[in-house]
Amino acid sequence: MIVAAIDRRERLEKIVTFAAEEAKMRGVKLHIIHSMHGGSRTSREEVEQAEDMLGEAERLAEKIGAEVETHLLMRGNDPAKDILLFCDEVKAELLVIGVRKRSPAGKLLFGSTAQQVILEAEIPVVCIK
């Protein structure tokens, strides 16, 4: 299993393309996930946007020829915990994430979710910009 975690549209295509090609090459299934808090901290509009994003990711992965499933995680966890738990649950062999964001001043920063996931994951983590 390969897990790809997508956060926003900006990097979706690069993350999904890499993960889908890798899944196809290895002959394993690709799980595409997006983590939200859920409950009162997540609006209906945010959920609809996330579902659209996952739908777009699914179509792209299918076009590449990967076997794919998408999952909108709303378990009250922070994203790093959601991603790490999900990888354990499906016994993932590889995790693909987006890294690098810009500060309001334009400086390149390392996202804290990405840092935590890279440090704590038991499997190789592919970082996509």
Added chain:
Amino acid sequence: MIVAAIDRRERLEKIVTFAAEEAKMRGVKLHIIHSMHGGSRTSREEVEQAEDMLGEAERLAEKIGAEVETHLLMRGNDPAKDILLFCDEVKAELLVIGVRKRSPAGKLLFGSTAQQVILEAEIPVVCIK
């Protein structure tokens, strides 16, 4: 081309195994590199240890069935710059590095070379613990 950067023996096997399998699967060459400063800041003993390490890495990659070349970089650069320049030079499509080190107190830390490489590389970077 796939580039694998090795720093010390501890993670060598995991880094080289992942990179060699990936190179074999993609039908591309694997370059294994180790960066040292060189000149008066690098002793003959350190160079010999690095050559031994690269030799070990080469034998492992060949055993897995990858086409492999090793390179001891001594260009006076810091490791992050060496790794990024080398990836450009060979037009690498994927970079494999080790991350995570422990502080003297045992706390998990993100190495600064790894952080810089992940943020600045133009290609996907695979992080191995």
